[in-house]
Amino acid sequence: MNHAQLTALGRALRVLGEHGETLSADTPDARLHEVKADLRRALDLLEESVTTAAPSTRCTEHPTGPVDESAPDLCLLCETRRRAARRAEFNGPAPQPRPADPAPSRYGVREDRPQPQQRWLPELWNGQAWQLCGTPRRDRREAELYVAAQLRAPRAAMAYRVVHEFTDYEVLRVWGTPVRVDIEPMGHA
Secondary structure: OOHHHHHHHHHHHHHHHHHHHHOOOOOOHHHHHHHHHHHHHHHHHHHHHOOOOOOOOOOOOOOOOOEOOOOOOOEHHHHHHHHHHHHHHHHOOOOOOOOOOOOOOOOOOHHHOOOOOOEEEEEEEOOOOEEEOOOOEOOHHHHHHHHHHHHHOOOOOOOEEEEEEEOEEEEEEEEOOOOOOOOOOOOOO
């Protein structure tokens, strides 16, 4: 907003304020039409001076960024950063990069090998086999909450389970009873 626009908008708003002070129950219609015209003039000035889109979040860093309804400030970018920080608290800090060795080994060193990762996999029974039904989670509670939400969905599967993956697999919990279902609807092969 440049200085001329600021001055004109301020003047229009002061005129509206004066109208507000003089309004009463017996204000004539001609005066109300004058107030209406001044109000339109102020809105037009405001429309001309606004150059950016209305903020979609309450975040000062990303006012027009993507929206996450579950975030307190509605900012997906900041909420992603906060979630990563919470995960780091649970899983420990990220490994710090080491300075390069003067003569690197052809086979690498122990720290160069990937560490085993721990994940919880939500799976559903599709009538024939267990299949992955969501993104693998790093937190068991988060995976169980996801399965609980899937159970409440209108088209819930017959059974769900959460599988713990840590170098090997271990079934932690099963919801429902998996029953093998024939692919043909009438039972004919």
